Amino acid sequence: MELLTPALGLFFWTLVVFLIIIFMLKKLAWKPILKAIKDREDSIEEALKSAEKARSEMSQLQSGIAEAKKEAAAERDRIMKEATEMKNNILDQAKKDAQNEARRIVDDARDAILKEKAAAMADIQSQVASLSLEIAEKVLAKKFENKGEQEALVQEYLKTVSL
Amino acid sequence: MRHVKSGIRGFWRVKNFAFLLAFMTFTWSFANPADHETGHDSVQHEDIIPHDEVGHDTHGEAGHGEEEGFTTATMSKTILHHISDAHEWHFFSIGETHYSLPLPVIVYSEQYGLDIFMSSSFDHHTHMYKTYKEEHGHIVLLDESGEPLLVEQNVEEDGVVVGTEMVPAPVMDLSITKNVASMLVSFIIILLLFTSVAKAYKARPGQAPRGLQSFMEPLILFVRDEIAKPNMGHHYLRFTPYLLSLFFFIWVNNLLGLLPGAANVTGNIAFTMVLALLSLIITNVNGNKSYWGHILWPPGIPLPVKVILIPVEIISIFTKPFALMIRLFANMTAGHIIIMSILGLIFLFSENGTNLGAGFGVSFASVPFAIFLYTLELLVAAIQAFIFTMLTALFIGQAMPEDHH
Structure with missing residues (x-):
């Protein structure tokens, strides 16, 4: 059948045209195109890989940061605790010292008061004695000529007087 | 930036359009509106008597049936003419004016040597030019009196010459026929297309594809990753360029064949034969030891079976590319025939214009169905290119079996 x-003509020209297409396209199109596609695929793969790497590094870094944060927080807590303790100690100590000091001051004051009191008493006694003597002298001047006897009598009386 | 881009795209569109216009102008400058005389039936046209007033209407479908009517016989003739090769590229006819592109005729014969002339040189009525006559797409040699030139040929019977007979003189016809011209157009399209795509890759290395490049890239990747890679193992990159050329050559020619008035290149057996032949050669040139071993001495098979199997294997070397050749040819030709037949029904039913109602009625069924088939053919164009390439890759891959591991 004809079909x-x-x-022969079409066979020949097809062969010629197709062979030219094969060689021209291979050189002018397929080689550069396939190479460009391959290069791009490689570079994309490379980029993806490095992105993945960066991400893992990042997460590593982040976990490091979290750890450091935790450590810092613990350190802070510890320092705070210590500080509180120290503060309390200092306060306690200060209180105690203050109390001691107060007590001491009070004691000293008491001693001084007692001493002053004793001195004052002694002074009063002597003054009272001399006053009484003067009074008695004046009172008894008329009564007692003998000074010695009078003084011994006053002393005797003073002894019986309790303050 | 977007404005610049759209500007460039717009420029491209204008440039492409200009190219198309230029091509059309080129075409029409060669086009030869030849007036033909009316009123000659297509049956007489086979007559070889030169100066008889024989009509020339093999070229125009419209020319058919003007007198005799459009019958199934003329329809099949029209269809066969449509799918066959021709020495000129007929586009359409308006009335009796045929618009066609004359193409160079290149013939060589022992008697007259090499001759090159345009197909428009053939007389419109007699189809003759000097000592050549164009008869249904073939060139026939004539003698001085305009009769077909006959030569003596020995008649052999069982290798013994028993006598001689007169046969038409052999002629080598290397004309740029309609199919060859269409193929050259596809050659230019393919070359422009892919060199520009390659340029785009060079211009913007490592960046995402754009425009035409982004349309072609998935196709190129498809051939590389879905056709070459699964079938050819790790040698696939060696054959990818060939497969790409094959795929796009078939596909572009398939699509060009679907244009109205275009040639049926891929539905021509000579075309598919070349491609199948190259598949055959590449497969067997690359066949390795194991491939030939399986054909010539299939391992692990009892001797009596070998006797049967070896010839079968040897035949299969040729049947595989033969099937490739027939498959593409038959698919493309069948598509053309079906669409033409469906549309031809309109003219058959209208009974040469006497029953316009019937023709009109049938067109309501025919036209949508033809459109459906046409879109189907667009799909088939791609599928057949894919199948041909796929099977070629498969055969080459099978010839290198170890490479699959």
């Missing part, structure tokens, strides 16, 4: 008989 099934290959024509």
Whole structure:
């Protein structure tokens, strides 16, 4: 049949055209195109890989940061605790010292008062004695000529007087 | 930036359009509106008597049936003419004016040597030019009196010459026919297309594809990753360029064949034969030891079976590319025939214009169905290119079996 008989002309030209296409396209198109696609695929793969790497590094860094934060927080807590303790100690100590000091001051004051009191008493006694003597002298001047006897009598009386 | 881009794209569109216009102008400058005389039936046209007033209407479908009517016989003739090769590229006819592109005729014969002339040189009525006559797409040699030139040929019977007979003189026809011209157009399209895509890759290395490049890239990747890679193992990159050329050559020619008035290149057996032949050669040139071993001495098979199997294997070397050749040819030709037949029904039913109602009625079924088939053919164009490439890759891959591991 006519349709099934290959024509020589078309066979020849097809062969020529197709062979030229094969060689021209291989050189002008497929080689650069396939190479460009391959290069791009490689670079994309590379970029993805490095992104993945960066991400893992990042997460590592982040976990490091979290750890450091935790440590810092613990350190802070510890320092705070210590400080509180120290503060309390200092306060306690100060209180105690203050109390001691107060007590001491009070004691000293008491001693001084007692001493002053004793001195004052002694002074009063002597003054009272001399006053009484003067009074008695004046009172008894008329009564007692003998001074010695009078004084011994006053002393005797003073002894019986309790303050 | 967007404005610049759209500007560039717009420029491209204008440039492409200009290219198209230029091509059309080129085409029409060669086009030869030839007036033909009316009123000659297509049956007489086979007559070889030169100066008889024989009509020339093999070229125009419209020319058919003007007198005799459009019958199934003329329809099949029209269809066959449509799918066959021709020495000129007929686009359409308006009335009796045929618009066609004359193409160079290149013939060589022992008697007259090499001759090159345009197909428009053939007389419109007699189809003759000097000592050549164009008869249904073939060139026939004539003698001085305009009769077909006959030569003596020995008649052999069982290798013994028993006598001689007169046969038409052999002629080598290397004309740029309609199919060859269409193929050259596809050659230019493919070359422009892919060199520009390659340029785009060079211009913007490592960046995302854009425009035409982004349309072609998935196709190129498809051939590389879905056709070459699964079938050819780690040698696939060696054959990818060939497979890409094959795929796009078939596909572009398939699509060009679907244009109205275009040639049926991929539905021509000579075309598919070349491609199948190259598949055959590449497969067997690359066949390794194991491939030939399985054909010539299949391992692990009892001797009596070997006797049967070896010839079968040897035949299969040729049947595989033969199937490739027939498959593409038959698919493309069948598509053309079906669409033409469906549309031809309109003219058959209208009974040469006497029953316009019937023709009109049938067109309501025919036209949508033809459109459906046409879109189907667009799909088939891609599928057949894919199948041909796929099977070629498969055969080459099978010829290198170890490479699969």
